[in-house]
Amino acid sequence: MNGESAKERVLDCSGSVCPEPVMRARDAIAGLSAGDILEVIATDPLAELDLSVFCEHTGHELLSAQTVDGTLRARIRVSSGRRPGAG
Numbered sequence: 001m002n003g004e005s006a007k008e009r010v011l012d013c014s015g016s017v018c019p020e021p022v023m024r025a026r027d028a029i030a031g032l033s034a035g036d037i038l039e040v041i042a043t044d045p046l047a048e049l050d051l052s053v054f055c056e057h058t059g060h061e062l063l064s065a066q067t068v069d070g071t072l073r074a075r076i077r078v079s080s081g082r083r084p085g086a087g
Contacts, residue, residue, distance in 0.1 A: 009037070009038050010038075011028045014043045020044075029076070043072070059079040060076050
């Protein structure tokens with residue numbers, strides 16, 4: 001990160017259904033740098049599982065995932081060791 005502070009971005013995917021939250025998260029991460037944080041807000045009941053698998057496959061870190069009243073807030077730290085084709 002070259003001494004710069006990490007950026008945080010919020011991506012609201014409320015109302016979107018699988019696979020859109022993950023696809024939109026992938027696209028958002030492509031514009032971020034290693035160490036940056038993406039917070040995904042989603043109402044799809046499968047979004048937490050989908051984002052967890054996405055992070056596992058791409059090397060990004062799922063920092064937290066909390067669902068309150070049907071709304072998920074998941075925080076993802078962008079990895080510097082992105083896997084090929086992983087976004």
